[in-house]
Amino acid sequence: MWEGEIDKRKNEILQNIEVNQKINPVKLDVYPHFHTVNEKNIHLVQPLAKEIWNECYKDLLSQDQINYMIDMMYNNDKVNEGIENSEIWEILKIDNVPSGYLHYKLDENNTVFLSKIYLKESNQTKGIGQLMLNRVVDFAKEKSAKAVHLTVNKHNAKAIRFYEKNGFKNMESKTFDIGNGYIMDDYIYQKNLNK
Incomplete structure (x- = not known):
């Protein structure tokens, strides 16, 4: 009897570990909500990008390149x-x-x-970025996709x-010519998803 209880508890623990390894859980003390971008809120995208990019890339890119890319x-x-091409754009509102x-x-x-996962610096390190990434990984799993991949600036430590x-692996180094004499010097990262 006692040995059976131990085995049962051990199996429960192993199942929990397996579940937790699949995706990093998030507990937040704020109210996050994703809004699909449409004609009513599209005007929010560019100003939000401008604010975040000026925080994120101020030490990595010139101001001229930031402005050009935005x-x-x-x-x-x-x-x-x-x-229109079935790409998903979402704005995350917090409170x-x-x-x-x-x-x-x-x-x-x-x-x-x-393609893009951006969050204001004031909301980073609170688990919100994790929530955003989990959303994309969940979407990939729903679509039975074999992997999630992205590009990241080589100097964005x-x-x-x-x-x-979060289990992404550096697959290759790539340089993209984006016009106007600018390049993006990136790594390609990928997370393979188990079926």
């Missing part, structure tokens, strides 16, 4: 074009204040490309640590 990637036409955003899509090769902590 104008290129976050204008309403570009965002709408992505939405009803726009605080971050996601942009991701299911690729033809059955992987999910996480904080983001690289975050991705590696």
Whole structure:
């Protein structure tokens, strides 16, 4: 009897460990809510991107490159074009204040490309970034995707640590010519998903 109880408890613990390894759980003391970008809230995207990029990239990119990339990637036409092509754009509000955003899509090769995951610095290290990443990984699993991949600036040590902590592996180094004499010098990171 006693030995059976121990085995039963051991199995419960092992199952819990297995579940917890799949995705990092999040407990928050704020109210986060994801809003799909549409014609009513699209005007929030570019100003939010501008604020976050000026925090995130101030020591990594020139101000001219930051401005160029925000104008290129976050204008309403570009965002709408992505939405029309089944890409997902979401604004994250925390306690009803726009605080971050996601942009991701299911690729033809059955992987999910996480194009953008950004959060205001004031909300970082609270588990909110984890919540955002979990959302994309959950989406990938729902779609039976084999992996989630993303690009990250080679000098963005904080983001690289975050991705590696979450099981992403550095797959390759790549340089992208984005026009106007600018390049993006990135690593490609990927997290393979177990079926």
